[in-house]
Every structure is written in structure tokens, then in C-alpha cells.
Amino acid sequence: MNFKTTKMYYLGIILQFFVLIVDAQSTEVSRINPTNWFVGMKNPNLQLMINGKGLKAELFKLKPYKGVKLREIHTVENPNYLFVDLEISKKAKAGTVKFEYNGTTINYELLQKTAQPLGLDQSDFVYLLMPDRFSNGEPSNDKFADMADPNHDRNNPFLRHGGDLQGVTNHLDYLKELGVTGIWMTPVIENNQPLTDEGGVMRSAYHGYGFTDHYNVDKRLGGNEAYKILSKEAHAKGIKIIQDAVYNHVGINHWFLKDMPSKDWLNQWDKYTNTTYKDQPLFDIHASTLDTKIVRNGWFTSFLPDLNQNNPFVANFLIQHALWSVETFNIDAWRIDTYIYNDLDFMNNCNQALLDEYPNIHIFGESAVGTVISQAYFTKNNFNIPFKSNLPGALDFVVEEGIFEALNHDFGWNEGVSRLYTVLAQDLAYADATKNVNFLENHDHHRFFSVVGEDFDKYKMGITWLLTLRGIPHFYYGTEILMKNFKDPSDAEVRRDFPGGWADDKVNKFKANGRTEKENEAFDFVKKLANYRKNSEAISKGNFMQFVPEEGVYVYFRYTENQKVMVIANTNKTEKSLDTVRFQEMLKGAKSAKEIISGVEFKDISTVKIDAKGVMVLEIN
Ligand SMILES: [Ca+2]
Ligand SMILES: [Ca+2]
Structure with missing residues (x-):
């Protein structure tokens, strides 16, 4: 972002804030989610979540607007919320809908639907990065005194380091040179979380998995405008954007948790109950009801409360946010966090809503499981069973394990590379295994170069498999420059800053002359194969x-x-x-x-x- 756009951007924020304050004082409505909507959607229904103080349904009115009808207003336990059902027909044109509450007008924008997700297929090469750790393109947004966590310290591995979306935009040419065709970032949505105790250490929520306001990209990453700019510039260079979606939980500091619409907004337990993280009870025909309930409704951690997706208002809130995000930021594919802990019927509805509206979008889920049966159960599969997942693809944890076994163990009947072969021989379980996303590492795993004992031959073999096997390959930032480390003593070791991403870095590994000979050999190896596969019909379509x-x-x-x-x-x-x-x-x-x-x-x-x-x-x- 240059100086001029930065200035305009902050002016925009100040104006928005001013409008909200005026509305809050005079109308008692302080917030509407979604913050805007679209005409031209296939699904005409929209449910607004209206938040204010002591709201009365009879005081909320829609002023006449061609093609827009107010169908129903729902009240809930908490009088500070109304849920308003609108129908937006094909006749509606983009413009400003006017609501009236207690005599005061509230403007609500309807924009034209324009997003055309490109999806992902086997010709793609996805690059996963953590925006806080990749590059700092805008030092003025590194910290804010008014946020729950005002810290910024690059010397502390557990605090924010100041990387942001402008830092990613600045390095699109680097990614393009490497052969990357899609960027997946750990979530960019606001995480106005306090420091939380994770494993005995106080940490910043720089990973992004604890949303606190669905409709704002974190201002430390550059806010909604910086995300729009990144998406636009990436697309102009032929690079797609994959968004990391979290439906299962929100951050403990989410605005709606401070005054919940209803007690059943969250999955509540008499005493704190963590999920067991066990996938088996969800498909095990011998499982107990209690085990199944704990996996699904137990909390992911004490500071990431579990949403009750059986509450239809929660479900609508989450689904509409997904549609809004694709439309607002022009998203090509959708990665779903902690897939198995969600209510699976809700997930099917949610996936279907995205697929109905955007048939080309690709959706893949994170189910960190150890067997093909389990991986396929949570994905569109060929099993003849009552529950049928409609999730098009999965992050393929079983292939990752197979690759590690092949690289690190001697050949045997079931051992070594026989394991990788055996895993792939079970592809019949999936409706379409080519929609799975393969990987060697991510922000939760040891770094691949360390997993193979820093053996360059094994590194090349693993990358060759990744880039030529069936499926869609995804990389983790820094693999191409041999970034290494185990999660020891913590995962901060596998989330180190990309050298050269900060103006005061002593070396810049984004440039060939900043890399060692070995690092250049690795970079060139990846670049060669990644660029070859893009144009290889056999690999990209075969x-x-x-x-x-x-x-x-x-x-x-x-x-x-x-x-x-x-x-x-x-x-x-x-x-x-x-x-x-x-x-x-x-x-x-x-x-x-x-x-x-x-x-x-x-x-x-x-x-x-x-x-x-x-x-x-x-x-x-
Ligand atoms: Ca920054
Ligand atoms: Ca859950």
C-alpha cells in the first residue's frame, strides 16, 4: 500500500466508525451482520443479525425497495438481538436499502455479485504462509494500543512479528517465479484476542484461528482493504486466493460472546469439557453416544469456545459469512479448519450453500487423521452408509504419513515405500482422490527438511512425489529455502520469520544472491518441477x-x-x-x-x- 492509499484507507475507517457511533446513539441499532449483501445471488434469502440495546421487532421496518421483501423478524432470549429474514429477488438492483428503526434511517448496501471463483485442480501449486511471519510490508500497523493484545516483539517467538498482507503482495513475483498458482494464508480475520496461555507460555493469537469479528480482516494485517488489494494483484499475476475458514469455534473475545443472543449459542457443558480430538467415534459403528458428543461438542481449547451449529441462527451466521467472504475478496478455494469437530450435517449444508452459489469453487477440509477410511468418511466418498459427506476434497494426512514412512524407513512388505503405495492403492474410497490436497508440512507439523534428517536426496524425492502424485500439492513457506526445525520446544520453531521479509533483516532469501548455494539448489529444484507440472498435461490433468x-x-x-x-x-x-x-x-x-x-x-x-x-x-x- 502506498502512502496515498494508506491515508485514504485510514480516513475510510474513521468515517465508518463515525457513522456507526451516530447510528448507535440515535437508533439503538449498533451493528448489522452481514455488513452488506449482494444482488444476483442464486439464493434469494438473507438473514440479518441486528444487535443493539433492548430492540423491539415492531420498531424495525423496511422502506420500499424494488425486489426486496421483509419476510419475518425473529426475537431470541436476549432482547439485544433481532434476526431479520429478507428476500432479495432477481428484480433487485444494487443500491442502498433503507431500514427504519424507531424513526431513524439505517442504510444497508446491496452490491452487485461479481465473484467468479476459479477453484483448484491438479494443475495448481498452493503456497501456505502465516502472514504474521512472512513479510512486513507496513510497519505502521504492527501494533495498536486499543487492541486486547498490544504486543509486537520480533525477538519473542510467541508474540506478533508484524508481518502483513502488504508483505505478501510485495512478494507475488517471488511466488510466481517459484511456480506458485495459489496462496493459502492462515486466517486473516480479526483475532482481537488477549494473550492466552498455551502450553504454559503466554502467546499472541498471530495464527488467526480465534475470530473476534467475522466481518473485519485484522487491522494488524492491513484490514479488509489490504486483503482486497492482495486478491486483486494476485489474480492479475495468475495466482489464486484460498481462504482458511473456521466454523467450529471463535475466539473467547468475539464480540457476540460478550452478550450472547442465547445460551445455546455455544455448546455448553456443566464443567469444562475439551474435545478428545478423536476422529474414530464419529464413524465407528461401535462408538458410544457420549464419546461422539465429546468429540463434536467438546471445546477445542478453553479460549476457543465451541459454536452450536444446530442453532439455526448460528448456522445462518456462519454460512452467510462464507458467501460474503468469497464475494467480497474474490476467493477461489476454501480450506476448512478442524473439520471433524464441526456438526457434520451443518458442514454439508454449508458446503452446499457455497457450491450452489459458486459451482467452480474448491473446498477441502482439515481432518488430521491416520487412515484412508477416516479421511474418506469426512470427504465425498464411495461408502454405502447413512451419512454422506459432500466435502469435495481433503488435506491428505495419510499420504503425508506414507511419504514420511517411505523416506525414513527401509523397504519391506508393509514398510518403507510399500506404505506409500498401499495408501494410494486405497483411493477407491474417495469419490475423487484428485481433489485431495497433498503436503509435506504445515504450521502444525515439524518442518519437512528436519523430518528427513536434512538429507538433501530425501528432500528432493519427497518434493518430487508431492509435485507429481495425483492430487493438488501445497507447500509451506520456506520449504524452498530449506527452512528447518522440529516443534521443539514449541511450534514457534516451525513458524519462524522468512529471512528478508523485514527491512532490517541481515539476509534476504527472497533474492538468489541472499541464498546459500544449497538453498539456491533447493529453490531451483522446486521452481523447475513446479513450472514443469503447470504445463504438463499428464501431471495437471492426467x-x-x-x-x-x-x-x-x-x-x-x-x-x-x-x-x-x-x-x-x-x-x-x-x-x-x-x-x-x-x-x-x-x-x-x-x-x-x-x-x-x-x-x-x-x-x-x-x-x-x-x-x-x-x-x-x-x-x-
Ligand atoms: Ca506490519
Ligand atoms: Ca464442535
Whole structure:
């Protein structure tokens, strides 16, 4: 953001604030959510949550507006809320709807629906980053004295470091060069949370998973305007935006928790009950009712209260916020946090509302589980069971585990690379496994380079699998420059600042001359493969065929009618000579191939020599 837009932006905030104060004093209505809505939506229904002091339904009126009808006003336990059902027909045009409360006019904007989500598919390469830890593009927003947590200290791993959305916008060319086609950020919505005790340490909510006002992007990240600018500039460079959605809980400091609409707004327990984080009771045919209830309605932590999604007003609030976000920020795909702890029927309704309105959007969920059956249960699957999830894709935790096993354990009947093969052999469980999102690490996991013992050969093998297997690959910031660490003593170690993201950093690893030779080798490796896959029909659109691993060598193909890509990985500590006669079903007598990473042309591929811990990506001629 340049100086001029910054100034206009703050002027905008001040004006907005002024309008709200005036409204609050004279009308007793202090807040309406959603803060605006849209014409041209397929679903004509809108439910406004009106907050004020001692509101009376009979004092709330809609002034005539073509195509807009007031259907019903609901009162709830708490007189400070009204829920107003509107119908916005096809005839309604964008403009300012006027409500009247107790004789005072309240303006409500209807904008034209314009968002056209692009979705995600196998041609994409998604980059996950934590905005607070990536780059500081606007030092003036690092901290605010009026927020519950006014801290900012880069020397403290548990406090905010000042990274923001402008910092991401500033590095779009870096991401584009790497081959990235989509950015997923940990949540950007306001987290006006106090410091909270996590594992005995007081921490800032810089991770973003405790929303305190759904309709404001955190001003320390640059607010709604900075998010709109990032989305616009990213799209102009061919980079999509994926939003991280949290439905299960909100931050303990959320404005509506200070004066809840009703006691059943949250899942309440006689004494504090944490979720067990166990996925099994949700699909186990032998599970107890109590276990199932605790998983779903237990709280994620004491400072992230669990929303009661069976309350229809809560459900509408969450669903409308999802639609509003896609429309306001032009979101292409939707990642859902802590999927399994949500009410799964609510999740189906919510997913459907997004899919009905935006058929191209991609939605994928975080179910941190250990088996394909579980992963598929929470995703659109082929099981003949009463509960059918409509979630298009999942973050594939089982493939991640399979890759780690393949890289870190010797080959055996079930061990080593046999595990990865076995996991992928179970894709029949999913309605469409190509919609799953694969990864090697994220903000909750050890860094991949450390997981493989900082072994560069294993690093390259893991990344090659990530970028060529079926599914949509996602990276975690810094993997390309060999950022490492275990979550020891805490996850702060895997959430370190990207070197060069702050003006006073001594090195800048966004630039080749700021990276070491090894880091450049890693960056160039990722860049080569990521840019190749974008234009490879076989990888971005093709089918997947894998062969039973033999003697620690794993071979698979990605293929269409026009292109075949053969990936060979030797997980042994010794060189191997591979006779390719076993793969003729795919090779069909092909004699030559080009290795994509090295650029070497092979004139005769009847036998292929492959280095110890080596991996090859052969485009078959
Ligand atoms: Ca900042
Ligand atoms: Ca829950």
C-alpha cells in the first residue's frame, strides 16, 4: 500500500466508525451482520443479525425497495438481538436499502455479485504462509494500543512479528517465479484476542484461528482493504486466493460472546469439557453416544469456545459469512479448519450453500487423521452408509504419513515405500482422490527438511512425489529455502520469520544472491518441477498408474493420450539398475525419454540406472 492509499484507507475507517457511533446513539441499532449483501445471488434469502440495546421487532421496518421483501423478524432470549429474514429477488438492483428503526434511517448496501471463483485442480501449486511471519510490508500497523493484545516483539517467538498482507503482495513475483498458482494464508480475520496461555507460555493469537469479528480482516494485517488489494494483484499475476475458514469455534473475545443472543449459542457443558480430538467415534459403528458428543461438542481449547451449529441462527451466521467472504475478496478455494469437530450435517449444508452459489469453487477440509477410511468418511466418498459427506476434497494426512514412512524407513512388505503405495492403492474410497490436497508440512507439523534428517536426496524425492502424485500439492513457506526445525520446544520453531521479509533483516532469501548455494539448489529444484507440472498435461490433468514397489524401487506414471510421465524413485542406499520390461503396459515400446530435472536425454530406456536415494521424472518420447 502506498502512502496515498494508506491515508485514504485510514480516513475510510474513521468515517465508518463515525457513522456507526451516530447510528448507535440515535437508533439503538449498533451493528448489522452481514455488513452488506449482494444482488444476483442464486439464493434469494438473507438473514440479518441486528444487535443493539433492548430492540423491539415492531420498531424495525423496511422502506420500499424494488425486489426486496421483509419476510419475518425473529426475537431470541436476549432482547439485544433481532434476526431479520429478507428476500432479495432477481428484480433487485444494487443500491442502498433503507431500514427504519424507531424513526431513524439505517442504510444497508446491496452490491452487485461479481465473484467468479476459479477453484483448484491438479494443475495448481498452493503456497501456505502465516502472514504474521512472512513479510512486513507496513510497519505502521504492527501494533495498536486499543487492541486486547498490544504486543509486537520480533525477538519473542510467541508474540506478533508484524508481518502483513502488504508483505505478501510485495512478494507475488517471488511466488510466481517459484511456480506458485495459489496462496493459502492462515486466517486473516480479526483475532482481537488477549494473550492466552498455551502450553504454559503466554502467546499472541498471530495464527488467526480465534475470530473476534467475522466481518473485519485484522487491522494488524492491513484490514479488509489490504486483503482486497492482495486478491486483486494476485489474480492479475495468475495466482489464486484460498481462504482458511473456521466454523467450529471463535475466539473467547468475539464480540457476540460478550452478550450472547442465547445460551445455546455455544455448546455448553456443566464443567469444562475439551474435545478428545478423536476422529474414530464419529464413524465407528461401535462408538458410544457420549464419546461422539465429546468429540463434536467438546471445546477445542478453553479460549476457543465451541459454536452450536444446530442453532439455526448460528448456522445462518456462519454460512452467510462464507458467501460474503468469497464475494467480497474474490476467493477461489476454501480450506476448512478442524473439520471433524464441526456438526457434520451443518458442514454439508454449508458446503452446499457455497457450491450452489459458486459451482467452480474448491473446498477441502482439515481432518488430521491416520487412515484412508477416516479421511474418506469426512470427504465425498464411495461408502454405502447413512451419512454422506459432500466435502469435495481433503488435506491428505495419510499420504503425508506414507511419504514420511517411505523416506525414513527401509523397504519391506508393509514398510518403507510399500506404505506409500498401499495408501494410494486405497483411493477407491474417495469419490475423487484428485481433489485431495497433498503436503509435506504445515504450521502444525515439524518442518519437512528436519523430518528427513536434512538429507538433501530425501528432500528432493519427497518434493518430487508431492509435485507429481495425483492430487493438488501445497507447500509451506520456506520449504524452498530449506527452512528447518522440529516443534521443539514449541511450534514457534516451525513458524519462524522468512529471512528478508523485514527491512532490517541481515539476509534476504527472497533474492538468489541472499541464498546459500544449497538453498539456491533447493529453490531451483522446486521452481523447475513446479513450472514443469503447470504445463504438463499428464501431471495437471492426467491419470495415475502405480506399480508394486520391488526391492525399494517405486515406479508410477501420470498419463493422458498425449503425454506420459514416468517417476522412478530408488529408496535404497545403493544404486539400482531397473529393467523397464515390467512397465511396457505404459511404455508400449518407447525407447527414449527426457529427464525433466537434469534435462538429460535418454536414448535407450530399456534399462535405467538410478542413483542411491535417487529420483527421476522421465517424460517419455
Ligand atoms: Ca506490519
Ligand atoms: Ca464442535
